[in-house]
Amino acid sequence: MKKLLLSLLGGAAALMGWGQNVAPAPTTVNHADWSRNAVIYEVNVRQFTPEGTFKAMENHLPRLKDLGVDILWFMPIHPISQDDRKGKLGSYYAVADYKGVNPEFGSLDDFREMVKAAHNLGMKVIIDWVPNHSGRDNAWVKNHPDWYKRDDSGKMFGPFDWTDVYEFDYSNPAMRAGMTDAMSFWLREADIDGFRCDVAGRVPVSFWDENRKALEAVKPGIFMLAEATEPELLQNAFDMDYNWPMKDLFSAIAATSGQYTFKDAEGKMKTFPEAHAADILAQLDKEAAMYPADSYLMNMITNHDLNSWEGTEFERLGNLQGAFAVLTFTLPGMPLIYTGQEVALDRAFEFFDKDEQPAWDSKPEVVNFYKILTTLRHTRPELAAGDKGAAVEALPTASPDVIAFRRGNVLTIANLGSKEERLFKKAPKLDGATELFTGATALPKTLPAGGYLVFVK
Numbered sequence: 001m002k003k004l005l006l007s008l009l010g011g012a013a014a015l016m017g018w019g020q021n022v023a024p025a026p027t028t029v030n031h032a033d034w035s036r037n038a039v040i041y042e043v044n045v046r047q048f049t050p051e052g053t054f055k056a057m058e059n060h061l062p063r064l065k066d067l068g069v070d071i072l073w074f075m076p077i078h079p080i081s082q083d084d085r086k087g088k089l090g091s092y093y094a095v096a097d098y099k100g101v102n103p104e105f106g107s108l109d110d111f112r113e114m115v116k117a118a119h120n121l122g123m124k125v126i127i128d129w130v131p132n133h134s135g136r137d138n139a140w141v142k143n144h145p146d147w148y149k150r151d152d153s154g155k156m157f158g159p160f161d162w163t164d165v166y167e168f169d170y171s172n173p174a175m176r177a178g179m180t181d182a183m184s185f186w187l188r189e190a191d192i193d194g195f196r197c198d199v200a201g202r203v204p205v206s207f208w209d210e211n212r213k214a215l216e217a218v219k220p221g222i223f224m225l226a227e228a229t230e231p232e233l234l235q236n237a238f239d240m241d242y243n244w245p246m247k248d249l250f251s252a253i254a255a256t257s258g259q260y261t262f263k264d265a266e267g268k269m270k271t272f273p274e275a276h277a278a279d280i281l282a283q284l285d286k287e288a289a290m291y292p293a294d295s296y297l298m299n300m301i302t303n304h305d306l307n308s309w310e311g312t313e314f315e316r317l318g319n320l321q322g323a324f325a326v327l328t329f330t331l332p333g334m335p336l337i338y339t340g341q342e343v344a345l346d347r348a349f350e351f352f353d354k355d356e357q358p359a360w361d362s363k364p365e366v367v368n369f370y371k372i373l374t375t376l377r378h379t380r381p382e383l384a385a386g387d388k389g390a391a392v393e394a395l396p397t398a399s400p401d402v403i404a405f406r407r408g409n410v411l412t413i414a415n416l417g418s419k420e421e422r423l424f425k426k427a428p429k430l431d432g433a434t435e436l437f438t439g440a441t442a443l444p445k446t447l448p449a450g451g452y453l454v455f456v457k
Contacts, residue, residue, distance in 0.1 A: 068374020081135025087352020259318025382408025
């Protein structure tokens, strides 16, 4: 298989039926240098500590720095609407005030102090932004009713089955200006470093292109993450898209290996097409034709949506979970760690009510596993995101369930099958490389199901 450029980041475009075969032009986004080898961590403030506050969260910043976190992505911090509220505390994504702070978490000053503390530790802070819809009692509903879409009967409505929100009308220039003004507020008043934008693909690309320019004028060098897979969002507006298609491919491989066990509320298990480790490398080829050169995609084995609605990393990936986690750090893109992932959270968080993750010292071996991977990410320039990193060179293996590839002097091998597999018909030379987790200097002939190796020199 041909070498794959690192800049061609995540997304099974062809599997999604997009049908595009010509890659867009290189992105015009100038990625901040600090983002190239960064690790992003999603903070669920409500569930992060027993207190569920910014002040309590601030006490854990040194631990996250020690874990190897570079970007803190905070789930929405705004007040939550009361109208048709879900559960006792409501959905973070039903925003009542875009310039306010959820009193459950603390005050604006508390948030400012936490951002300052994160910056002092060398970490960046981005906040989750909800641009497609607001809560039903947001002040804009009353003060700017023309900012919202209407159905045939003239009533405001929400997308999908989201009964606690109303959707914005981006054909209204004043609405667009209001949204950009609200986002600019947080850059000016809290000194945040960017945004993760919820359901960004439902908002016009033209808005995002204008919005990025306006936000850069307020604070240059921001980082923008889109909850989307659309390549056009990475052309001029966003640094990074979600790698949802790769996530789905991970699940399909796990299902083929008999590891996928998640059942929905009706007791039904999702079905997947047959897939094997070799399909990951084929997937990268498809990405080459889809995404702008030098754009990023975010690799993950879990996040807040997956954990709460699609199954824990263990329900979806089973005994392949560790191997897939390794791949999120060594494949092109940026790796995500979600609250609780570093202590092997094995249940779904409550989404609309207070919950709590396991104690930070409950799984030191898992914490160490991720420390090894974040250190690898930080110290190996060939793993940089975008076109600054090394190409992916696929190595022929003895089984389609074994994936092996080099990126510069980093060699990754994983058995994603259901049984022990022979690795190579002809083993590659290690040239003095050492295995990251064991210190081994020689290749084994086989790996058990879920086994992984990372050799570096």
